[in-house]
Amino acid sequence: MGIKCRNCPIRQLPLFDPMSSTEIEFMEKFKVGEMNMEPGVPILAEGANTPQLYTALSGMGLRYKLLEDGRRHVISLVLPGDFIGLQAGVLNQMTHSVEATTAMTLCVFDRSELWSLYRNQPARAFDLTWLAANEERFLGEALAALGQREAYELLAWALARIWRKLNALDMTSGTVAPLPYRQQDLADAMGLSLVHTNKTLAKLRNSDLAFWSDGELTVPDIEALEEVGLCRDESLRKRPLI
Amino acid sequence: MGIKCRNCPIRQLPLFDPMSSTEIEFMEKFKVGEMNMEPGVPILAEGANTPQLYTALSGMGLRYKLLEDGRRHVISLVLPGDFIGLQAGVLNQMTHSVEATTAMTLCVFDRSELWSLYRNQPARAFDLTWLAANEERFLGEALAALGQREAYELLAWALARIWRKLNALDMTSGTVAPLPYRQQDLADAMGLSLVHTNKTLAKLRNSDLAFWSDGELTVPDIEALEEVGLCRDESLRKRPLI
DNA sequence: CGACTCATTGATTACCTTCAAATATTGTGG
DNA sequence: CCACAATATTTGAAGGTAATCAATGAGTCG
Incomplete structure (x- = not known):
C-alpha cells in the first residue's frame, strides 16, 4: 500500500509541522492506500461527493471550475503535500474539479473516518480547519490580485x-x-x-x-x-x- | 451583555442549522459579550492577531485587502450571521481587514476558549471547518467570476x-x-x-x-x-x- | 510524414480605464 | 438660514490594455 506515514518523505520538509507519534499512528489508520493517476485524468469532479479524500504525494495537478458556456477558471495548482477533497469531506460536495496534470501519486484516506478524527484528534481537526482557512487566505489574495x-x-x-x-x-x-x-x-x-x-x-x-x-x-x-x-x-x- | 444565545434571533432563520441544548449552553459560555460598532469603524485589521472573535448580529460590513500602493480589493460583504476572525483564530493572523459599513452589533467570543471547543465540542469544531470551507467555496466562485x-x-x-x-x-x-x-x-x-x-x-x-x-x-x-x-x-x- | 497540440506573432476590435467636469446630497460653521 | 466643503453619483471624451481573429512555426506521436 505504499509509504507508511511514519516514513512520509513530504513531512520531512521544513515547510511542514512535525507530527506526534500518536498522530502518526492515527494517520496510518486513516490512510487506506495510494493511488497513481495518469496525466490528464480527473481526480474529483465539481458537484461530486466521494467516499475518499486525498493528499498529493508527488506530481502536479489543477483545481478548476467550469462555466456553463465552457469557459474554465483555474483556481489553483495542486502540488505535493496539498490536501484534496476537503470540500467534499466537509460540505458534502466538491465546488471545483481537480485533475492531474502530470502523473501523480495520492495518499487515499477514508472519509468515513473523518468523524473519528474530530472526536478523537482535536489537534488534527484543528489542522483541517487551518488548511481550510489557509486556502481561504490564498484565494483572497488571488482575488485581490486578479x-x-x-x-x-x-x-x-x-x-x-x-x-x-x-x-x-x-x-x-x-x-x-x-x-x-x-x-x-x-x-x-x-x-x-x-x-x-x-x-x-x-x-x-x-x-x-x-x-x-x-x-x-x-x-x-x-x-x-x-x-x-x-x-x-x-x-x-x-x-x-x- | 445583550442577547443570550438561546434567544438568538438569527438562529431562528431557516438558513441556519438548529443547535442542541448542550451546544447552546457551550456557546453561552463561549460568548463573552456584545459590541456596538459605529459606521466606518475598523473591526479587525490585516495582520492583526486579536484575543476576540465575532459573529455579526446586525448591520453590514466589508472585508478587504489593501495593496501597497493604496489600491483596495473588497473580498466580500459581512452580513448578519457571518463569523468574523476565523483566520485570526486559526492562522494567528488576519489576512484581510474588516470594517463596519453601517452601525453593527457583534457577538464577542473569547478566543482562548477555542481550544476547549476543539477538545469538547467536536461537532462545533466541524462547524468551524464547515464555515472555513464554505468561505473557500465562495472565494473560488468569486475568483472564477472575476x-x-x-x-x-x-x-x-x-x-x-x-x-x-x-x-x-x-x-x-x-x-x-x-x-x-x-x-x-x-x-x-x-x-x-x-x-x-x-x-x-x-x-x-x-x-x-x-x-x-x-x-x-x-x-x-x-x-x-x-x-x-x-x-x-x-x-x-x-x-x-x- | 501527416495529424495534432502548443507557442508565437501581427492586425483589428472592443472593453475598460483614466481624465475631466457636472450634478445631487449632506453636514458644518458663520 | 445660507454659503461652503465634502462625499457620492452621473455623464462625456480620449486613450490604453486586453480580447479576438488569423496565420505561422515548433515539437510530438502513431
Whole structure:
C-alpha cells in the first residue's frame, strides 16, 4: 500500500509541522492506500461527493471550475503535500474539479473516518480547519490580485508565488524549477486570454524576470520578480500536513 | 451583555442549522459579550492577531485587502450571521481587514476558549471547518467570476448573489432589499473602475434587471438577473451559526 | 510524414480605464 | 438660514490594455 506515514518523505520538509507519534499512528489508520493517476485524468469532479479524500504525494495537478458556456477558471495548482477533497469531506460536495496534470501519486484516506478524527484528534481537526482557512487566505489574495493588478504585474505575482511554493517544497535547483503546465492553464488561472498571456510572458522574459518554457521555470532574481508583482513578504509559514 | 444565545434571533432563520441544548449552553459560555460598532469603524485589521472573535448580529460590513500602493480589493460583504476572525483564530493572523459599513452589533467570543471547543465540542469544531470551507467555496466562485465574466455579467452575478443571501436572511421585502454600500465598494470588489461600474449599473437598470440607489436594491426578477449573471442554481444550503 | 497540440506573432476590435467636469446630497460653521 | 466643503453619483471624451481573429512555426506521436 505504499509509504507508511511514519516514513512520509513530504513531512520531512521544513515547510511542514512535525507530527506526534500518536498522530502518526492515527494517520496510518486513516490512510487506506495510494493511488497513481495518469496525466490528464480527473481526480474529483465539481458537484461530486466521494467516499475518499486525498493528499498529493508527488506530481502536479489543477483545481478548476467550469462555466456553463465552457469557459474554465483555474483556481489553483495542486502540488505535493496539498490536501484534496476537503470540500467534499466537509460540505458534502466538491465546488471545483481537480485533475492531474502530470502523473501523480495520492495518499487515499477514508472519509468515513473523518468523524473519528474530530472526536478523537482535536489537534488534527484543528489542522483541517487551518488548511481550510489557509486556502481561504490564498484565494483572497488571488482575488485581490486578479481584481487589482494588470497583466504584467499579475503574471509576475503568480510566478513569484509559484516559485516560493516550489522552493519551500525543495523542488527548485538554483534558479530553475519544474512547472509542467501549458500557457493556457496559466491564462485560465489569471482570467487572461491565451494570446495576451503569451505576449505578457514574453515581456517578463525580455525584462529578465522570468523564463518559462518546456515545463521549466527559471527565475534569476525572485525578489525582483516579487517587486514587480507587488508581493508582500508573506514568508511561507509552517503548515500541517494531513 | 445583550442577547443570550438561546434567544438568538438569527438562529431562528431557516438558513441556519438548529443547535442542541448542550451546544447552546457551550456557546453561552463561549460568548463573552456584545459590541456596538459605529459606521466606518475598523473591526479587525490585516495582520492583526486579536484575543476576540465575532459573529455579526446586525448591520453590514466589508472585508478587504489593501495593496501597497493604496489600491483596495473588497473580498466580500459581512452580513448578519457571518463569523468574523476565523483566520485570526486559526492562522494567528488576519489576512484581510474588516470594517463596519453601517452601525453593527457583534457577538464577542473569547478566543482562548477555542481550544476547549476543539477538545469538547467536536461537532462545533466541524462547524468551524464547515464555515472555513464554505468561505473557500465562495472565494473560488468569486475568483472564477472575476476571471471569466465581463463587467455586465459580473455585476449581474454579484447583485444576484447578494440578493439571494439577503433573501435567505429574511431582509428582503417584495422586490426591495437594503444594500447600504457605495458604488466604489462594489467597484473595488469587482476589480472595475468606479466609472465603468456606474455605467454598467446603468445598463442593468435600463434592462430592468436591477435598480440600486440610495442604499436600496430592487430586483424585479431574480431569475432573469441570475441568467444574465450565469449563476448556477446554487441553492443556499443550511449552514451552521457560531 | 501527416495529424495534432502548443507557442508565437501581427492586425483589428472592443472593453475598460483614466481624465475631466457636472450634478445631487449632506453636514458644518458663520 | 445660507454659503461652503465634502462625499457620492452621473455623464462625456480620449486613450490604453486586453480580447479576438488569423496565420505561422515548433515539437510530438502513431
